[in-house]
């Protein structure tokens with residue numbers, strides 16, 4: 001049985017949350033680690049559930065934690081929880097398989113982007129609804145970028161004006177995402193990358209600084225500060 005949030009919504013959000021969090025350092029799976037006293041996944045799901053277009057949320061949890069994740073999320077929102085896979089791509093595919101008939105827009109959103117505002121969910125979904133098959137939120141690259149060789153010697157300075165840093169949620173027409181996953185080869189960590197391989201145009205919308213991916217200890221500390229400041 002798939003849990004429904006807003007029966008009138010047209011968006012399913014898949015939340016891959018089965019990663020270990022190696023770059024964050026030793027500890028529980030990253031999505032279950034605390035941020036201001038609650039798991040990253042709780043923060044992420046609460047914000048997704050606050051987006052009015054969302055019909056269904058499917059979380060791909062670490063295999064050993066499926067039951068505890070169900071119990072943890074029950075008071076937060078009606079959520080379907082499935083076992084994740086060894087790679088992010090397998091976790092997304094498992095969640096996609098659990099989406100019920102109905103939503104024709106599917107967003108894929110990292111649990112690790114725990115502070116992503118509901119407005120970004122709506123903005124990405126809205127761009128798909130307006131006719132784009134694949135939509136990604138992006139930020140401009142603010143640092144100067146150098147290309148280097150294996151010895152860390154600088155080969156040149158990259159023109160960053162055409163570079164973008166990619167975030168989630170990434171939004172897709174459901175049939176487009178399903179076809180990309182069905183055709184997928186070697187695992188990618190980026191769903192838009194799978195869709196690009198199918199020759200589908202991907203368009204960008206403005207991302208959000210709050211959608212930062214909590215990857216390293218510094219990111220977790222930053223997220224704590226942002227929450228304390230009211231994010």
Ligand SMILES: Nc1ccn([C@@H]2O[C@H](COP(=O)(O)OP(=O)(O)OP(=O)(O)O)[C@@H](O)[C@H]2O)c(=O)n1
Nearest residue numbers: 016017018019020021022023086087091111112
């Ligand atoms: N087998 C996997 C690997 C990753 N993810 C999820 O994909 C999102 C983005 O991955 P990332 O932030 O890179 O997380 P980890 O893979 O856990 O990080 P690391 O590479 O440091 O272990 C996270 O919400 C993570 O839980 C997943 O569902 N299943």
Ligand SMILES: C[C@](O)(CO)[C@H](O)COP(=O)(O)O
Nearest residue numbers: 110166167168189190191213
């Ligand atoms: C989808 C993603 O957040 C950006 O496209 C991706 O999960 C990033 O994973 P990475 O392993 O940190 O590159």
